[in-house]
Amino acid sequence: MKKAERAVTFTADQIAAYAEASGDRNPIHLDKEFARSVGLPGIIAHGMLQMGILATVASAAAGGGGRLRRLYCRFAGMVEPGDTVTFAAVEAGPGKLALTAVNQRGEAVLTKASAEYL
Amino acid sequence: MGVEGKTYPPVTSTIEPDRVAAFARAIGADPAGGVPPTYAAVYSLGATAPQLFADPEAAVDFAKLLHADQEFEWDRHPESGETVTSQGRIVSDISRRGMRFLTFETRTTGEGGAGVCRSRTLFVIRA
Numbered sequence: 645m646k647k648a649e650r651a652v653t654f655t656a657d658q659i660a661a662y663a664e665a666s667g668d669r670n671p672i673h674l675d676k677e678f679a680r681s682v683g684l685p686g687i688i689a690h691g692m693l694q695m696g697i698l699a700t701v702a703s704a705a706a707g708g709g710g711r712l713r714r715l716y717c718r719f720a721g722m723v724e725p726g727d728t729v730t731f732a733a734v735e736a737g738p739g740k741l742a743l744t745a746v747n748q749r750g751e752a753v754l755t756k757a758s759a760e761y762l
Numbered sequence: 763m764g765v766e767g768k769t770y771p772p773v774t775s776t777i778e779p780d781r782v783a784a785f786a787r788a789i790g791a792d793p794a795g796g797v798p799p800t801y802a803a804v805y806s807l808g809a810t811a812p813q814l815f816a817d818p819e820a821a822v823d824f825a826k827l828l829h830a831d832q833e834f835e836w837d838r839h840p841e842s843g844e845t846v847t848s849q850g851r852i853v854s855d856i857s858r859r860g861m862r863f864l865t866f867e868t869r870t871t872g873e874g875g876a877g878v879c880r881s882r883t884l885f886v887i888r889a
Contacts, residue, residue, distance in 0.1 A: 665784040691829045696789035696800040718831040
């Protein structure tokens with residue numbers, strides 16, 4: 645049973661805004677040339693930005709962010725500007741949510757994701 | 763390795779309303795909707811991880827660092843304007859096939875010392 649879902653197309657501006665607000669200004673998120681110099685295809689989104697968006701979906705499914713008591717995910721795939729990731733939460737028992745984040749190619753970018761709420 | 767169990771000095775920080783609002787906008791949450799749960803990336807993990815990364819004894823090569831997984835557990839969510847204290851600890855540090863797996867935990871408490879959040883992170887440092 646699907647409780648909440650949100651599709652997000654990532655942009656460089658959004659990644660930069662997250663870098664500024666979170667304080668994680670690692671240049672792999674901000675500087676295309678630097679990212680390429682360390683073997684990445686270009687800038688990539690923070691795992692914590694993905695998890696933050698996932699948390700908004702978990703919060704909606706839980707009836708408010710204040711109800712969340714646990715959140716877990718594994719960072720399994722890169723997300724680049726232009727990628728569209730669909731974040732979803734389904735019920736997995738009383739007070740438990742199973743969470744997914746899948747890109748436009750059907751690849752899971754976050755795995756083993758789950759939440760618990762009051 | 764030698765740094766397993768190492769605990770860093772506690773860090774006190776204030777949950778700044780303007781930064782909370784900017785953070786909420788960046789993740790597409792309502793900026794008026796209170797402190798987003800994963801703002802713990804700032805007040806908990808974000809407060810202590812710089813100590814780990816700057817520690818010559820821990821010798822984390824930032825350029826080869828991957829954030830492999832993340833767990834947050836909350837006793838409650840902090841309020842905007844609240845002051846919280848976070849303390850980081852290296853839970854385990856294992857090297858396997860040239861990769862280093864470092865589990866880092868941060869416990870955040872409110873004024874009076876009651877629990878707010880526990881952050882548990884697996885960092886992988888590539889060879």
